[in-house]
Amino acid sequence: MLRCVLLVATILLAGRPLPASPPGQDETWTKLATRIDQAVLSDDTATLKLCRAEVLRLQTAPGGSSRALLAYSVAYIGWRLAFNPSIPAAEQDALLDEAEAQLKAALKIDPKSAEALAPLSSVYGAKIAKSSIRGMVLGPRSSSAIGDAVK
Numbered sequence: 001m002l003r004c005v006l007l008v009a010t011i012l013l014a015g016r017p018l019p020a021s022p023p024g025q026d027e028t029w030t031k032l033a034t035r036i037d038q039a040v041l042s043d044d045t046a047t048l049k050l051c052r053a054e055v056l057r058l059q060t061a062p063g064g065s066s067r068a069l070l071a072y073s074v075a076y077i078g079w080r081l082a083f084n085p086s087i088p089a090a091e092q093d094a095l096l097d098e099a100e101a102q103l104k105a106a107l108k109i110d111p112k113s114a115e116a117l118a119p120l121s122s123v124y125g126a127k128i129a130k131s132s133i134r135g136m137v138l139g140p141r142s143s144s145a146i147g148d149a150v151k
Helices: 002-014 026-041 045-060 067-082 089-109 114-130 132-149
Strands: none
Touching: 026 045, 026 067, 045 067, 067 089, 067 114, 089 114, 114 132
């Protein structure tokens, strides 16, 4: 069951480009999203880390109309980096923790967001893969998140 949930969440997340640009940041966001996509495709961790820092900067900038998108984006980059073998295990764990927090923040803004629910399921699955004992708690959360995402 867990493998099925992980597979579905990964397919939903991995094949999905970043969402449309935040209002008022079209050109900046388009360039940044392009850099993120290119860095993911070329497995360029240095560029992904730079893009993550830029999204975090945008997240704290005045405005706030695109908080869910920015939270999703930080989580997406963190999720990608957490599966990179060149990233130390402790940093991978921290990236997954941050991805979970960012996706939960996005869900507070839009509780039915499939863009946040599907990767949240995958984040839970990744945490289970790293420590199977966590499956007792995170397994049902993962299943619930992916179930809500496909509704």
